[in-house]
Amino acid sequence: MNKIYDVIVIGGGPxxxxxxxSAAKEKNDVLLLEKLPKIAAKLKATGGGKCNLTNTLSTEDFMGKFGKNGRFMTHALAAFTADDLRDFFLSIGVETIARDGFRxxxxxxxxSIILKSLDDEIARLNIEVQCSVDIQTIQKIDDIFxxxxxxTIYNSRNIIxxxxxxxxxxxxxxxxxxxxxxEFGHEVTSLHPAMMPLFTKEKNFARCKADTIAKAILKVDIPKYKKLKLTGDLIFTNNGIRGPVVLDFARELTxxxxxxxxxxxxxxxLKGMNEEQIYTHIKKEIEKNPTNTVLENLNTLLASSVAQEICNICDVDSSQRFKNIDGIKREKLIKTLAWTPLTVIGHEGFKNAMITRGGVELKQIDSKTxxxxxVSGLFFCGEVVNIDxxxxxxxxxxSFSSGNLAGKIGKLY
Known part of the structure; x- marks a missing residue:
């Protein structure tokens, strides 16, 4: 007869x-199964290999960033806070730091040090790890999965x-x-790629790739979604836009x-400057430098490449003086400087998506455990559930907090 484990964990990510x-610390006999040749492949790639583990927000503010599903995290975060995570890594030899006071x-x-320390902790706790395991089916017969x-066939009293x-x-x-x-009767919400660059219909800003727009404000121009707005650094690409604000906004847009x-x-x-403020600024620049061109005036607000493209959008000759521009074009220029339209038309799908929007329906999972x-004995954690x-x-x-909570399986036999 095959060995019966106390806990089998499927998936060797964080x-x-x-x-x-967590399960091994509860004195369970644990087997970790991973599909790839090594565990933690995605963790190694996180944050460009720098591994942004957590941040310094309060628990309330942290949950708020997850939207309506954030409250589901209450028990997991209470049991394993950001400070607990940092203490855990310190206990296995990894010092952490928040140089910017946040990340x-x-x-x-x-x-690399994260992966080595986790490997060492897994070995210390005698957790069995098997990689390159391609699971075909899971079923529960009587009390055994x-x-x-x-x-191979594996048997366990609990699976995560x-x-x-x-x-x-x-x-x-x-x-x-x-x-x-x-297959166990759980609902799965619609799934969408998230945290990735976006393609735009307009390609003219491709010439502005060298310029990062700090604290750009993005909002959806559809009445039904008018509340969707986000601020952050934006970068142009050949096909569209990227940067931290785009990666985050992609969660809402896909x-x-x-x-x-x-x-x-x-x-x-322009960090939310309205049309009146923009016009006032330009007027002051003209008073200081009456012979300046439109582009020279706009360069006091924007990178030259971006200013030029906005002039192009408005069919404005940037070499002209501001007072010589046709009134209708001048009005359009001010309006476009305040809010520049861009049209998102697509993305690369899951190919380069850092996370997935959607997952196993939360209402069918006990947030306390x-x-x-x-199905008793079936646990979930991390990105597989509908939280991002x-x-x-x-x-x-x-991932770490939900994994810690899911693993707290005490022996009941």
Missing amino acids: AGIMASI VFPADHSS IINSKD LATGGLGYPTLGATGDGYIFAK PILAKYDEVPLLISF MQSSL GPCGGYNLQW
């Missing part, structure tokens, strides 16, 4: 690793699904966890793009 460690990284800004892979989402398929994302959840072919945006490159309310946050350590903290 949530699965933490769930394994928390390993002190040496490298994910039977996991069938291509090569920590399979992640669909983003970065090259790092092992296949969506298996959603299939397994559905579900809308699934309904519409295009999503019109309005962007303030991360256990299924439909912005850039800045939010998603990793959730």
Whole structure:
């Protein structure tokens, strides 16, 4: 007869690793199964290899960044706070630091020390790890879960699904966890790629790639979604826009793009200056330098490349003096400087999506334990559930906190 484990964790990402460690600390016999040849492939790539583990926000503010589903995290975060996470890593030899007072990284800004320390902790706790395991089916017979892979059958009293989402398929994302959840009767919400660059219909700003727009404001120009607004640094690409504000806003836009072919945006490159403020600023510049061209005046507000493209949009000759511009064009220029229209038309899908929007329906999971309310002994953690946050350590903290909570399985026999 095959060995019966106390806990089998499926998925060797941050949530699965933490769930394994937590379960082992509860004196369970733990097996961690990973589809790839090594665990923690996606963790290694997080934050460009620098590994932004968490941040310094209060728990209330932290949950608020996750939108309406944020309250579900209450128990997981209470049991394993950002300070607890930093203490945990310090206990296994990793010092952390928040140089900007917000984002928390390993002190040496490298994910390599994180991976080595987690490997050492897994070994210390005698957690069995098997990689390159392609699971085909999971079923529960009596009180035992039977996991069938291509090569082996595994048995366990409890299983934790920590399979992640669909983003970065090259790092092992296949969506298996959603299939397994559905087979046990769980609902899975619609799934959308998130945290990635966006393609725009307009290509003229491709000439502005060298200029980062600090604190740009993006808002959706559709009445139904008029409340969607975000501020942050924006960067232009050959095909559209990227940068922190775009990565975060993509979480909101990809579900809308699934309904519409295009999503019109309005962007303030001037930190929300209104038309009157812009006009007043230009008027003062003209008073100081009466012979300056339109472009020279606008350069006091914007990078030259961006200013030139806005002039092009408005069919304004940037070499002219401001007073010589046709009144209608001048009015359009001021209006476009205040809010520049851009139209999002697509993205690369899950290929380069850092996270997945959507997942296993939360109403069927006990937030106090991360256990299924439909199947006893079935637990979830990390990105596989319907929770996703912005850039800045939010998603990793959730993975570690939910993994820690899911792994707190005491022996009942």
